[in-house]
Amino acid sequence: MVNSEIRKHRTLDGRPGLLVLAIAGLAMALAAGLPLSGVAERTTATAGASVGGGLGVPGKPQIKGFTCLERCVAPLKATPGSKLRITGVYLNRVLKVVFRTEGGTVGTRFVDRDAASVEVDVPEKAVTGKIYAVTGTGTRSNKSSEPLEVLPASQIPREVFPVRGRVSYGSGGARFGAPRGGYSHQGQDLMAPCGTGLVSIRRARVLFNTYHSAAGWYVVLRNLGTNTEFAYMHLIEKSRLKVGQKVGAGSVVGRVGQTGRAYGCHLHFEFWQGRWQMGGRPIDPLPYLRTLKRSR
Numbered sequence: 001m002v003n004s005e006i007r008k009h010r011t012l013d014g015r016p017g018l019l020v021l022a023i024a025g026l027a028m029a030l031a032a033g034l035p036l037s038g039v040a041e042r043t044t045a046t047a048g049a050s051v052g053g054g055l056g057v058p059g060k061p062q063i064k065g066f067t068c069l070e071r072c073v074a075p076l077k078a079t080p081g082s083k084l085r086i087t088g089v090y091l092n093r094v095l096k097v098v099f100r101t102e103g104g105t106v107g108t109r110f111v112d113r114d115a116a117s118v119e120v121d122v123p124e125k126a127v128t129g130k131i132y133a134v135t136g137t138g139t140r141s142n143k144s145s146e147p148l149e150v151l152p153a154s155q156i157p158r159e160v161f162p163v164r165g166r167v168s169y170g171s172g173g174a175r176f177g178a179p180r181g182g183y184s185h186q187g188q189d190l191m192a193p194c195g196t197g198l199v200s201i202r203r204a205r206v207l208f209n210t211y212h213s214a215a216g217w218y219v220v221l222r223n224l225g226t227n228t229e230f231a232y233m234h235l236i237e238k239s240r241l242k243v244g245q246k247v248g249a250g251s252v253v254g255r256v257g258q259t260g261r262a263y264g265c266h267l268h269f270e271f272w273q274g275r276w277q278m279g280g281r282p283i284d285p286l287p288y289l290r291t292l293k294r295s296r
């Protein structure tokens with residue numbers, strides 16, 4: 001390809017500017033009291049509810065798909081207690097989502113919603129089966145075309161591969177340690193089409209979710225228990241994760257993009273021993289990535 005030279009993108013690797021940004025981001029997060037996800041989501045849910053009445057044209061809610069967000073076995077495989085995002089149309093009037101149980105069904109109230117998505121916690125009694133939504137006035141949606149698999153929490157993986165799809169590790173320039181005009185590449189690039197899903201490789205807490213001119217939209221996660229941190233860069237848009245939120249292995253982080261200084265769609269992935277850009281050291285992620293299981 002003609003642009004192959006240009007496609008050897010440069011990233012922020014070790015730039016002092018990023019450190020300043022990172023510290024600023026941390027300070028802001030601390031000032032905001034590191035909001036927990038549940039609190040923030042309930043605030044959003046209230047706002048969503050008030051929007052629901054404004055636009056008129058009430059349509060019958062329609063479910064098109066779902067993704068498990070937290071405490072998941074895989075993006076389409078939940079556990080009792082998982083957070084589930086259902087996507088579709090006319091969902092801003094949905095009051096509850098109905099799951100199958102051993103003896104029948106159980107409905108559970110939404111946690112967050114807008115026209116295109118509803119988030120709910122999978123009830124403790126839920127078993128594998130198709131799901132549907134019900135509005136406040138009792139209108140039912142279609143049933144999901146696929147059943148939601150509900151598995152025991154013991155099957156939640158401890159580690160998964162960060163990209164939900166086929167990737168290429170590229171040539172030497174994409175590797176950890178490749179020269180980048182005065183500094184060296186601190187991560188591994190994983191080439192994948194823009195829009196491909198990204199998930200957390202481990203159980204972790206969200207440290208940063210912001211924009212940088214070189215990194216683009218990026219997220220930094222801190223693993224709980226091993227003093228490792230990992231960064232996902234050039235996301236297609238801002239991640240929906242909230243700083244301070246805890247995520248499980250396989251939880252949705254965002255989607256592959258090429259924001260910031262990136263030429264071609266890919267994930268720039270960094271794996272740090274210790275604190276990211278604050279005293280820790282980056283290690284070559286590739287041998288580790290090769291050991292990880294795909295999340296579906």
Ligand SMILES: [Zn+2]
Pocket residue numbers: 010011185187188189267268269
């Ligand atoms: Zn890179």
